[in-house]
Amino acid sequence: MIEVYRRRVAENQVKVDHDSKLLSSLSLVRLIVFVGAICCILVIASNRLASLLVFVVPASVFAFGLAVKRYNLAAREQRHVTLLQQINAQEISRLENKLADFPSGQAFIKREHPYIADVDIFGTHSLFQLLNRTTTEAGQIRLAEWLAEPASKQTILMRQQAVQELAPKMDWRQDLQAAGMPFINPKTSYDGLLKWNAEPVKLLPLRTQYLVAGIVLGVASLASLGFFALHLVQVLRNLEPFSIYYLIPLLVSLTINGLVLKRLKATSQEIIDRLAQNVPVLAGYEALINKIESETFTTRMLQDLQAVFQNSHYSAAAEIRKLKRILEVFMQRGSKGPIGGNAFYTILNQFFLLDIYWILLTENWKTRNKENLGSWVAAVSEFEAVASLSGFACSNPAYTFPEISDESDQLRFTQLGHPLLHSEKRVCNDFELAGDGSIMMITGSNMAGKSTFLRTIGVNLVLAFMGAPCCMTSGNVSPVRLFTSMRTQDNLEEGVSSFYAELLRVEQLLKLAESGAPVFFLLDEMFKGTNSQDRYKGGISLIRQLSELHASGIVSTHDLELARATSEYLPVRNYSFNSRVTGREMFFDYKLTEGLCLDFNASELMRKSGIKLI
Incomplete structure (x- = not known):
C-alpha cells in the first residue's frame, strides 16, 4: 500500500502545481477585469453617456464577480488537493511507524483504567496515533471511547461490516477527511x-x-x-x-x-x-x-x-x-x-x-x-471513527477480522504480530488459550520478548473488540474484559510505592473477576517490589485464586520455581521465549515455545556491563 500512497502524493503534487499556475492566470484576469471596468466607466462618464452607464456598470460588476468566483473556486480546489496530498503523506508515515507528529490522545489516559496505560493505547507511539483519522473533537472522543470500552458481539459485527464497506472507498474516505481538516481548531469546544x-x-x-x-x-x-x-x-x-x-x-x-x-x-x-x-x-x-x-x-x-x-x-x-x-x-x-x-x-x-x-x-x-x-x-x-478504522484496514490489507465466538474464554490467533512494530522487524506467533480459568505462564530471559508478546495480545484484543482488523492471518475471540498489570509505578504525590500500586491493580483485578464478568488478564512480573519468598507465595496464591474465579490470562515471570509449581498444581501451561549466546553475541528469535525457558542471560548481560561475577 505504501507505493499506492506515494503515487497519490505524486499525482496530487502535479495537480497542486497545475492549480498554482491556474490561480496566477485567474488573478491576472481578475485584475484586468477590474482595471478595465474602472477605465471603461471613467471614459463613459467623462463623455456624459449616462444612458450607457446604466448597462456598463452592472455588466462590469457582474464580470468582476464571475472572475472572483472562478478564482475562489480554483483556490478551494487547490486547498483540497493539498490536503489530499497531506493525508496520503500521513498514511506513508503510519506505515513507516513514524507517529511522532500525530495527536497522541494523551488526555484520554486514565491510570485506573483496566488496560489503556499498559498496552500503548494512547500517548507517544500509540494505537490511537495509528488509527486516528478524525477531524472533529467529537470524532476523537468517540474513537477514544471505542478504544477504552469493548463492544458487544452485535456491535462488533456491525462495525466490522461498516469498516469492510468503507475500506475500499479510499477516494471518498480521503475526501471526507480533507473536508473537515480546514476547520480543525484545538481552541474550540463543541461542548x-x-x-x-x-x-x-x-x-x-x-x-x-x-x-x-x-x-x-x-x-x-x-x-x-x-x-x-x-x-x-x-x-x-x-x-x-x-x-x-x-x-x-x-x-x-x-x-x-x-x-x-x-x-x-x-x-x-x-x-x-x-x-x-x-x-x-x-x-x-x-x-x-x-x-x-x-x-x-x-x-x-x-x-x-x-x-x-x-x-x-x-x-x-x-x-x-x-x-x-x-x-x-x-x-x-x-x-x-x-x-x-x-x-x-x-x-x-x-x-x-x-x-x-x-x-x-x-x-x-x-x-x-x-x-x-x-x-x-x-x-x-x-x-469519523468508522472511517478511521477503515483507513487502518485499507493500509494493512494483510490484517484480518477475527471471528467473534459465543463460547466463553475462546482465544485463538494465527501469526499474531504487534501493529506498532515495523512490518520488517515484526515477529509473529500463534497463540491459543481456551476454557474457563485457563492460564499461560511465560518464562524467558531478559529482552527475549515476554512483555512485547503480552502487549501484542492486549493491543490486538483492543482492536478486535472495537471492530477493527487485527495484525494476524486468522483469529477467533470471545468477548471478555481485558485487564493488565504491567507498568505499575510509584506516585510520590500520593505516597504510593510501586509495590503498593501493583497491589491496588491486583485488588482491582480480583473485584472484576468476582463480579462474574469473563476476564482475560495480562500480568507482567508479579510483585516485583518484594522479596523472592513473598513473591513466590503471593504469585502462586493469586494464580490459584484467579483460576478458581474462572479468569483466564497470561503471566510472564523470571521465576522458574513459580512456573514449575503452578503447572504442577493448577491448570497452567508453560511457554517461553528463549535466546542463545554465541561468543560474545546474544541472539533472540522472539518465537513462542512450549515449555519452560532454560537459557537465562542475566549473567551474560552483567558480564557485558563490566561486572566481575564471582
Whole structure:
C-alpha cells in the first residue's frame, strides 16, 4: 500500500502545481477585469453617456464577480488537493511507524483504567496515533471511547461490516477527511455548542412583544433622525437657524434604544461567548455532513447513521449552514456589546435594535433543532471513527477480522504480530488459550520478548473488540474484559510505592473477576517490589485464586520455581521465549515455545556491563 500512497502524493503534487499556475492566470484576469471596468466607466462618464452607464456598470460588476468566483473556486480546489496530498503523506508515515507528529490522545489516559496505560493505547507511539483519522473533537472522543470500552458481539459485527464497506472507498474516505481538516481548531469546544443548545430560550417566549418593540423603536429612531436631517437641510439653505430642540427626539429615541440594548446585553454576549469560537466547528460539520449525504451505503450501520441527517422536514447540512450564517453576522456585534465589534453593525444596532432579531433567529434555530444537533454530532463522530478504522484496514490489507465466538474464554490467533512494530522487524506467533480459568505462564530471559508478546495480545484484543482488523492471518475471540498489570509505578504525590500500586491493580483485578464478568488478564512480573519468598507465595496464591474465579490470562515471570509449581498444581501451561549466546553475541528469535525457558542471560548481560561475577 505504501507505493499506492506515494503515487497519490505524486499525482496530487502535479495537480497542486497545475492549480498554482491556474490561480496566477485567474488573478491576472481578475485584475484586468477590474482595471478595465474602472477605465471603461471613467471614459463613459467623462463623455456624459449616462444612458450607457446604466448597462456598463452592472455588466462590469457582474464580470468582476464571475472572475472572483472562478478564482475562489480554483483556490478551494487547490486547498483540497493539498490536503489530499497531506493525508496520503500521513498514511506513508503510519506505515513507516513514524507517529511522532500525530495527536497522541494523551488526555484520554486514565491510570485506573483496566488496560489503556499498559498496552500503548494512547500517548507517544500509540494505537490511537495509528488509527486516528478524525477531524472533529467529537470524532476523537468517540474513537477514544471505542478504544477504552469493548463492544458487544452485535456491535462488533456491525462495525466490522461498516469498516469492510468503507475500506475500499479510499477516494471518498480521503475526501471526507480533507473536508473537515480546514476547520480543525484545538481552541474550540463543541461542548459549548451542545450546552448552549440544551439551555432554555429567553426572548422567544415573548417574541411578538420584542418584535413589535423593535419595529416601533426602529421606526421612531428613523423618524427622529429624518426630522433632524430635514432641519439640517433647512439650516444649510439658510432658511432657518439651527435649534437644539430638533435633536432632542433623536437623543431620546437613541437613549431608549440604548436601555433596551443594555437589557439584552447579557443574552447577546452569552450567545457570542458560547458560539463565536464554534463557527469553524459548524463549518466543519457542514462540510462533513455534505460528504456523508452525497454517498450511497449498503451496510445497516452506515445507512442508519446517514438517515440521521436526512428528513422530509429538514436537511442537517442546510440547518447547520443557517446557524453558521446567523452567527457570522451576529459576531459583527463584538463581545463587548454595542460599543465594540463592527462599527457599521454598532450604528445600525443603535438605531434598529438588530440584537433583538439576531437573538430571536438563534433561539428560533435552537427550538427547531434542539433534539437534532446532538444526534448530528454523534452521527458524524461515528462516521469519523468508522472511517478511521477503515483507513487502518485499507493500509494493512494483510490484517484480518477475527471471528467473534459465543463460547466463553475462546482465544485463538494465527501469526499474531504487534501493529506498532515495523512490518520488517515484526515477529509473529500463534497463540491459543481456551476454557474457563485457563492460564499461560511465560518464562524467558531478559529482552527475549515476554512483555512485547503480552502487549501484542492486549493491543490486538483492543482492536478486535472495537471492530477493527487485527495484525494476524486468522483469529477467533470471545468477548471478555481485558485487564493488565504491567507498568505499575510509584506516585510520590500520593505516597504510593510501586509495590503498593501493583497491589491496588491486583485488588482491582480480583473485584472484576468476582463480579462474574469473563476476564482475560495480562500480568507482567508479579510483585516485583518484594522479596523472592513473598513473591513466590503471593504469585502462586493469586494464580490459584484467579483460576478458581474462572479468569483466564497470561503471566510472564523470571521465576522458574513459580512456573514449575503452578503447572504442577493448577491448570497452567508453560511457554517461553528463549535466546542463545554465541561468543560474545546474544541472539533472540522472539518465537513462542512450549515449555519452560532454560537459557537465562542475566549473567551474560552483567558480564557485558563490566561486572566481575564471582
